[in-house]
Amino acid sequence: MSHKTVFLTGAGGAAVPGLIRILKSKGYRVLAGDMDPHAVGLYTADQGFKLPQGDSPEFSKKLAELCQQEKVDVLIPLVDEELPASAALGSESLAVLVPDKTFIELCLDKYKLMQAFEKAGIPFPRTKLASEGAHDLKFPIIAKPRVGRGSRGVEVFQSIDEFNSYRGTLPSAKDILIQEYIDGLEFTVSVCVWRDGRVQAVIPKEIIKKRGVTQLAVTRKNSVIEKVCIKIQEQLQADGPFNVQLRIDKQGVPFVFEINPRFSTSVSLTIASGFDELNYLVDRALGVRSSQNISWKEGVVLLRQTLDEFITEDKFLKRMKEFTGEGQ
Incomplete structure (x- = not known):
């Protein structure tokens, strides 16, 4: 059994309870943090x-203190706002499983990411800032925060009049991205990459149902998606795990509209398909020769559900007191 400690942030995430169980089954001591x-x-x-808000000045200090105090070996941040500060904590004694800091910063600014795609020759939807207007875009269009995560603040507009009414309500139209809607199948794609820049695996998952996070999806072999994800690594040098969101149009072209520079909530489906990308990269971070077979099965379906967890009231109240100082 391992005596190593792994710390996951974003403990309220849909996939996190399952990841905790998987890491525990491998013998790791597992810590979790959340605001x-x-x-x-x-x-x-x-x-x-309990952690401070991820983009606050207190977050980095608190997380660093906890990692030192608890002798954390591997840190896995799962919240976008926490990624830059978490990445900066990496050292010889603490491995942080995120991509390169430059890649993180690029992905967190969706407009700059689309500009990088244009230079790299990676297909993406026609994109503008809301402040530039939408008169030359083909409707329907998608509007979303330039910096943000998940489906928060995402709007769909069918006409220029609808969009102009919306734009008039914005505090700053420069903070909103607008993109042409790509009619086609949507995929969320796990890309497993290590520090050496080698892509170990690309696992496309067709999204059947989504509400903020993926609710229903199925693994699909797709060479076109694999090629574009490898190209992203080659051109933008993530050098760490990332998740690609794209749609394939009726001509078979994959249009990438977002990258999450971290493990996504669909990592559980990747693991269920036969490739445990989480423990593969934890092993690499710890300098352990991984026993993982880098292969996976097509046609594995994720049916996301609420899983009830049960603990004693004494344990619940004890932890609540630790988090809030109130005990209830």
Whole structure:
């Protein structure tokens, strides 16, 4: 059994309870952190910690203190706002499983990412800032925050009049991205990359149902998607795990509209398909020769559901007191 410690942030995420169980089954001591004292992962991990907001000045200091205090070997941040500060904590004694800092910063600014795609020859939807207007775009169009995560603040407009009415309500139209809607199948794609820049695996998952996070999806072999994801690594040098979101149009062209520079909530489906990308990269981070077989099965379906967790009231109140100082 391992005596190593792994720390996951974003303990309230849909996939996190499952990831905690998988890491525990491998013998790791698993810690979890979240700003919400009711995040389920805080209670199912070996130890939970309430964290400041990810983009606050206090976050980095608190996380660094916890990693040192708990002798954390591997840190896995799962919240976009936390990625830059978490990446900066990497050292010889602490491995942080995220891509290169430059890649992270690029992906977190969706407009700059699309500009980088244009230079790299990676297909993406026609994109503008809302401040530039939408008169030369083909409707329907998607509007979303230039900096943001998930489906927060995403709007769909069918006409220029609808969009102009919306734009008139914006505090700053420069902070909103608009893109032409690509009619076609949507995919979320796990790309497993190590520090050496070698792509170990590309696992496309066709999204059947999505509500903020993927609810229903199926693994699909697709050489076109694989090629564009490898090209992203070659051109933008992520050198760490990332998730690609794209749609394939009726001509078979994959249009990439977003990259999450971290493990995504669909990592559980990747693992279920036969390739445990999480433990593969944890092994690499710890300098352990991985026993993972880098292969996976097509046609594995994710049916995301709510899984009830049960603990004693004493344990719940004890942890709540640690998080809030109130005990209830």
